Amino acid sequence: MAKDFVTRKENYSEWYNELVVRAGLAENSAVRGCMVIKPYGYAIWEKIQRALDDMFKETGHQNAYFPLFIPKSYFEKEAEHVEGFAKECAIVTHHRLKPKSDGSIGLEPDPEAKLEEELIVRPTSETIIWDTYRGWIQSYRDLPILCNQWANVVRWEMRTRMFLRTAEFLWQEGHTAHATKEEAIEETAKMLNVYAFFAENFMAMPVLKGTKSPNERFAGALDTYCIEAMMQDGKALQAGTSHFLGQNFAKAFDVKFLSKENKLEYVWATSWGVSTRLMGALIMCHSDDNGLVLPPKLAPTQVVIIPIYKTQEQKEKVNQEAQIIMQELKQSGISVQYDAREEYKPGWKFNEYEFKGVPVRVTIGARDLEQGVVEIARRDNLTKETLPIEGISQKIVKLLDDIQDNLFTKALSFREMGTRKVDTWEEFLVEIEKGGFLLCHWDGTPETEEKIKELSKATIRCIPLDALEEEGRCIFSGKPSAKRVVFARAY
Amino acid sequence: MAKDFVTRKENYSEWYNELVVRAGLAENSAVRGCMVIKPYGYAIWEKIQRALDDMFKETGHQNAYFPLFIPKSYFEKEAEHVEGFAKECAIVTHHRLKPKSDGSIGLEPDPEAKLEEELIVRPTSETIIWDTYRGWIQSYRDLPILCNQWANVVRWEMRTRMFLRTAEFLWQEGHTAHATKEEAIEETAKMLNVYAFFAENFMAMPVLKGTKSPNERFAGALDTYCIEAMMQDGKALQAGTSHFLGQNFAKAFDVKFLSKENKLEYVWATSWGVSTRLMGALIMCHSDDNGLVLPPKLAPTQVVIIPIYKTQEQKEKVNQEAQIIMQELKQSGISVQYDAREEYKPGWKFNEYEFKGVPVRVTIGARDLEQGVVEIARRDNLTKETLPIEGISQKIVKLLDDIQDNLFTKALSFREMGTRKVDTWEEFLVEIEKGGFLLCHWDGTPETEEKIKELSKATIRCIPLDALEEEGRCIFSGKPSAKRVVFARAY
Numbered sequence: 015m016a017k018d019f020v021t022r023k024e025n026y027s028e029w030y031n032e033l034v035v036r037a038g039l040a041e042n043s044a045v046r047g048c049m050v051i052k053p054y055g056y057a058i059w060e061k062i063q064r065a066l067d068d069m070f071k072e073t074g075h076q077n078a079y080f081p082l083f084i085p086k087s088y089f090e091k092e093a094e095h096v097e098g099f100a101k102e103c104a105i106v107t108h109h110r111l112k113p114k115s116d117g118s119i120g121l122e123p124d125p126e127a128k129l130e131e132e133l134i135v136r137p138t139s140e141t142i143i144w145d146t147y148r149g150w151i152q153s154y155r156d157l158p159i160l161c162n163q164w165a166n167v168v169r170w171e172m173r174t175r176m177f178l179r180t181a182e183f184l185w186q187e188g189h190t191a192h193a194t195k196e197e198a199i200e201e202t203a204k205m206l207n208v209y210a211f212f213a214e215n216f217m218a219m220p221v222l223k224g225t226k227s228p229n230e231r232f233a234g235a236l237d238t239y240c241i242e243a244m245m246q247d248g249k250a251l252q253a254g255t256s257h258f259l260g261q262n263f264a265k266a267f268d269v270k271f272l273s274k275e276n277k278l279e280y281v282w283a284t285s286w287g288v289s290t291r292l293m294g295a296l297i298m299c300h301s302d303d304n305g306l307v308l309p310p311k312l313a314p315t316q317v318v319i320i321p322i323y324k325t326q327e328q329k330e331k332v333n334q335e336a337q338i339i340m341q342e343l344k345q346s347g348i349s350v351q352y353d354a355r356e357e358y359k360p361g362w363k364f365n366e367y368e369f370k371g372v373p374v375r376v377t378i379g380a381r382d383l384e385q386g387v388v389e390i391a392r393r394d395n396l397t398k399e400t401l402p403i404e405g406i407s408q409k410i411v412k413l414l415d416d417i418q419d420n421l422f423t424k425a426l427s428f429r430e431m432g433t434r435k436v437d438t439w440e441e442f443l444v445e446i447e448k449g450g451f452l453l454c455h456w457d458g459t460p461e462t463e464e465k466i467k468e469l470s471k472a473t474i475r476c477i478p479l480d481a482l483e484e485e486g487r488c489i490f491s492g493k494p495s496a497k498r499v500v501f502a503r504a505y
Numbered sequence: 506m507a508k509d510f511v512t513r514k515e516n517y518s519e520w521y522n523e524l525v526v527r528a529g530l531a532e533n534s535a536v537r538g539c540m541v542i543k544p545y546g547y548a549i550w551e552k553i554q555r556a557l558d559d560m561f562k563e564t565g566h567q568n569a570y571f572p573l574f575i576p577k578s579y580f581e582k583e584a585e586h587v588e589g590f591a592k593e594c595a596i597v598t599h600h601r602l603k604p605k606s607d608g609s610i611g612l613e614p615d616p617e618a619k620l621e622e623e624l625i626v627r628p629t630s631e632t633i634i635w636d637t638y639r640g641w642i643q644s645y646r647d648l649p650i651l652c653n654q655w656a657n658v659v660r661w662e663m664r665t666r667m668f669l670r671t672a673e674f675l676w677q678e679g680h681t682a683h684a685t686k687e688e689a690i691e692e693t694a695k696m697l698n699v700y701a702f703f704a705e706n707f708m709a710m711p712v713l714k715g716t717k718s719p720n721e722r723f724a725g726a727l728d729t730y731c732i733e734a735m736m737q738d739g740k741a742l743q744a745g746t747s748h749f750l751g752q753n754f755a756k757a758f759d760v761k762f763l764s765k766e767n768k769l770e771y772v773w774a775t776s777w778g779v780s781t782r783l784m785g786a787l788i789m790c791h792s793d794d795n796g797l798v799l800p801p802k803l804a805p806t807q808v809v810i811i812p813i814y815k816t817q818e819q820k821e822k823v824n825q826e827a828q829i830i831m832q833e834l835k836q837s838g839i840s841v842q843y844d845a846r847e848e849y850k851p852g853w854k855f856n857e858y859e860f861k862g863v864p865v866r867v868t869i870g871a872r873d874l875e876q877g878v879v880e881i882a883r884r885d886n887l888t889k890e891t892l893p894i895e896g897i898s899q900k901i902v903k904l905l906d907d908i909q910d911n912l913f914t915k916a917l918s919f920r921e922m923g924t925r926k927v928d929t930w931e932e933f934l935v936e937i938e939k940g941g942f943l944l945c946h947w948d949g950t951p952e953t954e955e956k957i958k959e960l961s962k963a964t965i966r967c968i969p970l971d972a973l974e975e976e977g978r979c980i981f982s983g984k985p986s987a988k989r990v991v992f993a994r995a996y
Contacts (some may be wrong), residue, residue, distance in 0.1 A: 079674060
């Protein structure tokens with residue numbers, strides 16, 4: 015375990031915060047609730063972005079960019095949406111500073127530069143985008159519109175935690191427009207599958223796919239699909255959402271199209287997004303008491319090579335071998351770093367890269383080299399192996415795949431162990447304290463859900479898409495229920 | 506010339522605005538001074554981003570992300586900087602909306618949610634970044650820091666034009682920290698060269714490299730390097746800047762480091778940026794009265810294939826041939842689109858892709874196919890050629906290179922023709938009306954520069970890095986001068 019580093023058991027929340035800072039991922043800024051994403055953290059985010067962006071484009075989407083500011087009145091047009099989003103937000107009221115009028119040193123907003131209508135820094139962009147789509151859509155020939163935007167958004171959160179909940183965060187928001195309800199629902203489901211595929215295959219993080227209960231739905235949506243992951247402390251984390259918005263925004267912004275049948279109809283909408291919150295999920299899903307653990311597919315550096323030598327002659331031999339391995343790995347598309355810095359000792363480097371979660375460490379020792387071997391260390395399970403240098407690159411390529419698979423399998427079995435069926439309220443109250451996902455019958459009413467939340471701090475994370483039809487009785491009200499839903503405490 | 510489309514000669518400014526909208530690049534939004542970047546425009550921006558980002562990384566830079574908001578007091582710390590940037594800006598004063606207190610329908614900022622200190626939406630990030638760097642830098646071992654950020658920024662411009670000057674724009678801003686003055690100056694020059702290389706080799710746009718006169722310097726910089734391009738109306742456009750900031754920001758934010766000699770010293774800084782303004786430069790540099798002209802290296806679609814047939818049998822043959830050419834081009838890394846839509850006629854498609862600036866159009870006609878030929882049209886010079894289908898892909902690959910070169914050569918000779926030496930004030934007043942770059946002697950004083958600007962609307966665009974030492978007299982004051990500088994009217 016890393017020195018002076020709190021363990022997950024001691025204090026999970028502190029462990030997370032320290033990990034984020036000490037691994038060089040992010041830090042709190044001087045601006046309340048806003049973080050600085052440091053180069054190492056941002057490099058992981060870039061890998062996430064690139065992989066997702068490729069998938070969005072493969073599924074026919076294009077990127078565009080819409081304004082940061084939204085006129086206040088836009089939020090007033092969709093009644094549910096305003097409730098959810100226009101309350102805690104950053105409000106721009108002036109466009110100029112002037113020297114202080116009381117003569118003291120400093121600046122103040124110029125009263126003469128007060129905006130006629132306040133501007134809200136976007137908390138999400140449905141309103142401004144649907145206002146724009148009105149000009150893009152006349153007939154069914156203009157549909158579908160499949161746009162995505164990579165952007166920053168601001169929600170004035172009271173309690174913030176780096177990556178998990180920050181006032182400003184980075185995300186992508188897809189906004190699509192369709193001629194039919196069926197096509198919009200299909201899009202909503204398709205993008206949920208893209209998110210689930212990404213979470214499982216790139217982040218090595220198993221997710222449940224489901225829909226939200228009405229209480230947990232996106233403000234303005236008819237249906238919200240989500241992916242939910244289990245963190246190592248047993249809490250749930252919503253990792254992505256895809257919303258079927260019906261015709262709500264088309265009606266609010268008067269977006270109609272002439273159908274093939276020559277009728278004027280309102281357009282159908284979806285929106286879907288994931289954010290830098292995924293970074294929090296990634297960290298909490300795999301990391302351990304020795305620091306960050308990264309799945310190879312998202313690690314900025316997949317392999318680090320560290321030389322050990324004493325004499326100048328040894329140094330040259332080791333360097334030479336390192337160059338060969340580096341070149342071979344690069345040709346296989348592996349990102350590899352050779353840390354030959356002399357001001358740091360090998361032991362210091364071992365700790366450094368272990369803490370930063372580099373998946374594979376190759377140590378080339380001058381003595382080992384004489385025997386034709388090198389040492390390979392895996393970050394995921396902390397095992398070491400001495401292997402012949404002959405064919406080492408292919409072995410490393412294979413090893414990276416193994417690590418990716420192993421992280422997923424480990425996280426999956428952790429989730430499976432933490433998922434249980436619970437049938438009584440008494441049992442529920444006991445089990446929820448242990449964390450994890452509780453599969454329970456629920457009577458389908460918001461009142462029951464509210465009550466359960468109030469008494470246990472647990473919410474319905476999702477109604478799984480693959481939930482079996484099964485007769486049962488609501489754990490709280492005892493009323494009949496046709497399938498189990500997933501309860502958990504959540505981030 | 507495209508129907509109903511104003512020519513450059515008729516009205517250059519209107520030509521530009523219409524082109525941007527009709528080619529689907531961008532449009533004005535409902536938010537004052539903010540534009541919507543449409544998918545086709547954004548696809549070009551993504552190509553620009555990718556190429557620049559690769560170059561930044563090759564030169565050792567990493568990306569990071571800093572907060573959107575900057576506390577008002579930060580701007581008060583660097584005296585010159587505040588003058589330049591904190592005046593016309595978006596000021597956040599509240600963090601919550603509430604129902605209107607007069608009982609009418611609608612929302613208003615909640616007086617109880619007034620911020621203690623106003624937040625400024627970043628117009629540029631030197632202040633927040635140098636406040637952050639203080640925590641990252643202790644000793645010379647922590648230097649250099651070579652960070653870049655891709656972000657949106659806001660400057661409350663009174664007169665806006667899409668891409669060229671908008672209240673919100675997208676850009677990258679590099680912010681580096683160095684142990685020595687020499688190293689910082691070297692970095693400033695290096696990044697100017699990166700920008701110049703990008704402009705000339707990707708945008709096919711020749712640029713002058715130079716430094717700004719004190720009047721035109723970035724607020725807070727000791728020296729500003731820039732690249733300047735000439736647009737088709739003879740006006741200059743500043744396409745990128747790289748600033749040597751000295752120790753100004755280190756002093757304002759108290760950023761010191763322990764040198765190798767164990768002395769506490771202030772850190773040296775640079776910053777450098779290009780923005781979506783490059784899109785405006787790209788459009789104005791090459792486009793013509795038929796619409797957009799794109800250099801192949803930045804065209805989202807480099808080649809479009811359009812089929813012409815009458816019978817079903819012909820259609821199949823044409824389709825088959827198109828698939829073969831597409832596959833070959835894709836294998837060569839060319840982005841190619843096959844437009845087989847039946848609801849649009851070939852003539853309509855010809856106009857569409859011509860207007861959108863797709864560099865090469867391939868028309869596969871059933872009749873031509875019988876002769877073993879296809880028609881190739883170049884967007885840059887609007888010429889057509891009938892060529893054997895045998896080996897057509899290699900020819901297209903070669904043709905794209907030729908088009909890239911031709912656009913650069915054409916722009917370069919345009920600039921050369923529009924650049925003249927002027928030695929008297931009378932001549933200057935006549936020549937400046939004709940547009941272009943005037944190489945003139947200047948006495949080096951801000952007063953003369955101001956006066957010339959007042960009388961002619963021309964500014965010093967740059968003092969060329971390669972300016973020859975040459976004795977002369979200032980065109981305005983007649984005082985001695987040692988080299989010529991570049992005067993022009995500018996965007």
